[in-house]
Amino acid sequence: MKKEDYLDLYRQMVLIRRVEEQAAILYQEGKVGGFLHLYIGQEAVSTGLVAARLPQDRFITAYRDHGLALNVGLTANQVLAELLGKATGMSKGKGGSMHMASVEHNFWGGHAIVGAHLPIAAGLALGDQYAGRDGVTVCMFGDGATNIGYFHEAVNLSKVWKLPVLWVCENNQYGMGTTIDRASAVSEIRQKAEGYLIPNSRVDGMDVLAVKDAAAEALAYVRAGNGPYFLEAITYRFQGHSMGDPERYRKPEEIKKWQENDPIGIFRKAITAGKKATAKELDAIDAAVIEEVAAAVKFAEESPNPAPEALFTDIYVEAA
Amino acid sequence: MAAITVRQAISDALREEMERDENVFILGEEVGVWGGTYAVTRGFHDQFGDKRIKDTPIAEAAIIGAAIGAALTGLRPIAEMMTINFAFSAFDHIVNEAPKLHYMFGGQFRVPMVIRAVGGGGRQLGATHSQTPDVIFAHFPGLKVVAPATPADSKGLLKTAIRSDDPVLFIEHSTLYQWRGEVPDGEHLVEIGVSKVQRPGKHVTLVTYSKMLQLSMEAADQLAKEGIEVEIVDLRSLRPLDMGPVLESFKKTNRCVIVEEGWRSFGVGAEVAARLYEEAFDYIDAPIKRVAQKEVPLPYNRELEQMALPQVKDIIAAVKEVL
Secondary structure (H helix, E strand, C coil): CCHHHHHHHHHHHHHHHHHHHHHHHHHHCCCCCCCCCCCCCCHHHHHHHHHCCCCCCEEEECCCCHHHHHHHCCCHHHHHHHHCCCCCCCCCCCCCCCCCCEHHHCEEEECCCCCCHHHHHHHHHHHHHHHCCCCCEEEEEEHHHHHCHHHHHHHHHHHHCCCCEEEEEEECCEECCEEHHHHCCCCCCHHHHHCCCCCEEEEECCCHHHHHHHHHHHHHHHHHHHCCEEEEEECCCCCCCCCCCCCCCCCHHHHHHHHCCCHHHHHHHHHHHCCCCCHHHHHHHHHHHHHHHHHHHHHHHHCCCCCHHHHHCCCCCCCC | CEEEEHHHHHHHHHHHHHHHCCCEEEEECCCCCCCCCCCCCCCHHHHHHHHHEEECCCCHHHHHHHHHHHHHCCCEEEEEECCHHHHHHHHHHHHHHCCCHHHHCCCCCCCCCEEEEEECCCCCCCCCCCCCCHHHHHCCCCCEEECCCCHHHHHHHHHHHHHCCCCEEEEEECCCCCCEEEECCCCCCCCCCCCEEEECCCCEEEEECCHHHHHHHHHHHHHHHCCCCEEEEECCEEECCCCHHHHHHHHHHCCEEEEEEEECCCCHHHHHHHHHHHHCHHHCCCCCEEEEECCCCCCCCHHHHHHHCCCHHHHHHHHHHHC
């Protein structure tokens, strides 16, 4: 990896962190509606995955989607504008926090029903297999999604049809407020892939370089025509499940312990210790991101609401 | 013009569209090697092979979900639900994913797919396998719901559905496959969301669709012998619902009976009647009547099942009540 690559990964993770912090503030100010699920703490997972992709690789995820949106190349302007329901958001203000996507960036959403996007991911992969393209579909989901039927239907189908899909479980230890051991028969999620004879591995989801390397290896395996691969990234969300989560299910000490393993903090240390860049250079990135996000908040706030006519557009491609 | 069965008409539509467009493919339970549980795709596997006739596991959410994903990539999947009763296992994908994606992502996504599902009672399959739940699916904006009856409409609407850039639920009726009728030769397309007068008349407007068109035609034949001329409007599509021919007919007859196979509560009859009250109140000369299924889970026993399903005599009685 070149110096610029280190700086770029660092910048992406800091950008996600700052955007999410601003999103929380905007939510508390009553400017963001609905649910808001923050990606703070999990930045290394999507950042590492996207760093390993080729342009033809498709991404699809669940509702905790702001981080991935930024990684694939959507701007802080677009993300914050969508959160404020503005016409300048990537979904034109009709999707909101949980429904971000960009066909241009091969990012297929942003899906809010737990597990329901896994069969859709299988279909995206089928599309590439059918057309003879070598793209891989990367499907991200939480540990909580592995207990629902959709998971098992989709994962089984991917193996039976040898689909080019990389399943990535972001194991953040909780499905909302329910710990894995209270919801899943197996505590190592990757064991579920074993049941379908899908090769699998676990990776430290707080270490962006580890995620990138694991993803690169997995993508190469799938791209070679071997069928699906299953990657379990061990991670942790530092905030509640969504805004307003009273967090009765975990102790502050537990959060504190994981925060010592902050993905941005450890990457920063790795960069400086490995002399890939100086602290001063990283500080400059921090400052630039703060400015970028402040400008994005301004952009979002000043953006127009969707026109009233937008209510009835895009219901059908072929209008009656 | 050739007289063919509904089964043949549907099969012809599928084959013609698959031959026309490489991006069209079929996936579902027993669609391939078996040839389709209603023999609609018999011979397809030999002609098109594994790639385009895909047998799936018994996993309805995976079938519909995979079809959605494939459609997003530009393919035109035709996903088959062996019966519409199994579509409940894929309900989220049918009503909560496919019809939402275009709108929710600001017009970026297109979901050009067809879901074929066969429904209807009358074959002694018991309560879980005999339903006519069409209206449930028609409730959701973003989905198109088509339910033709005649061979010509079956062929023309299915071909249009396959070419549509929107998700279409194409509902077939398990006791209509043998119905024979003339289908125009050559390229035959029927527009989605257009109702059609299937039999002209002047005394009563009879609004119906799918299997109940067949019963309504029989009832109309019998009533004609008594000098009662019934005008039958076949809705053909439930969403979008075309009230044009219904209103036109009703303004002439001032009387209306709606015949549907599903349950009366919250049904097609309720919807059509409400729209007549809203849009043609001044033309109403008699209470609008509904003929529908009795409000019970369909029983297995043949006599009991037939008691629950609408019969020709029920339609005749309702017509006479509004005259």
